[in-house]
Amino acid sequence: MKFRCRICEQDLLEQASSCTCTYCGQEEEAEWSCPMGHYLCESCRTAGPDDLTERTCLHSEARNPLELAELLMRHPAFHAYGEEHHSLAAPVILAALRKQGVPGVTEEAIRLSIARLQGIPISVCGTRGDCGSAASAGTVISILRSATPLSDQERTEALRATAHTLLRIADRGGPRCCKQSVFEAIVCTWERLQDELQLAALPAHSCAFAGKLKDCKTTRCPYFG
Ligand SMILES: [Zn+2]
Ligand SMILES: [Zn+2]
Known part of the structure; x- marks a missing residue:
């Protein structure tokens, strides 16, 4: 048996x-x-994507959110493409910021980010011109700034974070790739926070799924090996 x-x-x-x-x-x-x-423990083996993401982000020692996202996307709860990717970038960014010692990033913030990103349907990139991973970027900024619909500057910053990520995803071109969108949301958010929080730049990342997905954009994608 193998x-x-x-x-x-x-x-x-x-x-x-x-x-x-x-x-x-x-x-x-x-x-x-x-x-x-x-x-992979018994509970994680059968966990759904959000449960797995929460358990992992609360426990993780990872300081690089790209690696943490990739570990989660290797789990069978994450399909090649699908809406489970929408609530992934925000909690992994917050988990990495927490390990970087950024004040105010609590376990509750990680749980809240997953809850806020529920209900974004599959394929909204093509059907609405939207992306759950871009909303993940806005969610991180909203939580860090305690933005509400009534906020002034804080609301503007959250909207800009989503818009900036959405534009980056659009500029990459090609058909949908949920892995690429998750990576872009992480990189855009990290770049946005880098000076303010004195974070080291994220190292260049090679996608573990490169060439393995049906619609991989190969050399058109900056994360292709
Ligand atoms: Zn192994
Ligand atoms: Zn486990």
Whole structure:
């Protein structure tokens, strides 16, 4: 019998050991383990995308939101394309900011960001000229600025964050790629906050799904290897 690691796709080794879940950090006794140390606990194995995102973002030590987003998108709860990507960029950005020691970024902020991004239908890029990942960028700024519909400057900043990301996604051209949109939302938001929060620039990122998705834009995409 052979099993593969869902994270790195290497063959699992049959050896009983105590393993720590790569997503939520829970420890479990397991009969099979990945040679790279990856492990998916029973609860995370069957979790839906938002539940998995919340558990992972609350536990994660990652300071690079691109890597955190990619780990989540490798989980089978995330399909190649789909609306589950809409509520991904905001919580991973907030989780990374929290680990960077940015004041005021709480566990509650991470939960709130996921809740606010519910209900954006699939395919709105083509049908409405909108994108859930762009809304994710606006959500981060809204939460950091405590914006409301009645705010002045704070509301403007949240709108600008969404608009800036949407424009970046549009400028990339081609058919929809939810992975690219998530990466763009993260990069645009990071660039927006970098000076203010004295964040290091994100390293260049190569997409783990490059060439593996049906409509991959290959060399047209800046994240293509
Ligand atoms: Zn692995
Ligand atoms: Zn877990």
